[in-house]
Amino acid sequence: MNNSSFSLLFSRKYGVFDMYDKNDVQVLGCEPLYNGFFKCNKFTIKHKLFNGEWSQVIQREFFERGKAAALLAYDKKRDAVILVEQFRFGAMDSQRSPWLFELIAGMIDEGQTAEEVAKREAFEEAGLVVDECQFMLSYYVSPGGTTETIDIFIADVDSENVQGIFGLEDEGEDIKVHVVPREEAYQWVQSGKIDNATTIIGLQWLQLNYKEGLKI
Structure with a gap:
């Protein structure tokens, strides 16, 4: 039996093809550990195993940062x-x-959409007025320890006069704007000069798609 046949039989036997969802998790308790600008909670849970049985009761501490755009x-x-x-x-x-060199970003406040936040932060962090933007993707930042997700958008802008220092003084922000050729920015990803996840993901997406005729 070759490896692919063995893998197929194993998957069928142990139900790897089955798609579990949140209904296959039992939340038995939630203990608040910290409640400030961010939150931290300890959850007591159990979940379905791939063999069809239930896990033992386990505890996980989670950083509740919210959602960002x-x-x-x-x-x-x-x-x-x-x-x-x-x-x-x-x-x-x-x-x-x-x-760090980063994409424009910010936390989503209650009552706001991710797209609204992306446009708001464009003005606050770079002085850009963005009328339209295209949804790129959404991802979990680190689901082993936080519930935070980030929605990434892309917008076509005029960078000719973009420069300066921006940010909200009452939030202690001191943000410098850079206009960087796309190819150079991607080289920064490859060299490690850009080393934060959101920016890496966004620039990799652009590198894969910029020739395909973006809708923006």
Whole structure:
């Protein structure tokens, strides 16, 4: 028996082809651990196993950050992207610098859509007025420890006069805007100069799709 045949038999025997969903999880308890700007909760749960039985009772602590939206501002005419640079304390251990090159992004407030937030942050972080943007993708940041998701959008912008320092003073923001040729920005991904997930994902998506005639 070859490996592919063995894998198929194993999958059929143990139900790997079955698609479990949230109805196959039992939340037995939730203990608040911290409630400030962010939240942290300890959940007591059990879930279905691939053999059809239930797991033992397990506990997981989760960082409840909320949901965020990001925008890849892309100038199709000049084939350049707009990146923002700002200090991130979480990158203090970086061998390069805790000042990161990122996509425009922000947290989604109650009552707002992800697209609205992407447009709002474009103005607050880069002085850009964005009328239309196209949904790119959504992903879980780190589902082993946080419920946060990020929706990424892309918009066609005019980068000719984009420059300066932006951000909200009352939020302690100090954001510098950069206009970077698309190919150079992707080289920064390859070299590790850009090392944060949202920006890597957005620029990889653009590198794969910019020749396909974006709808923006």
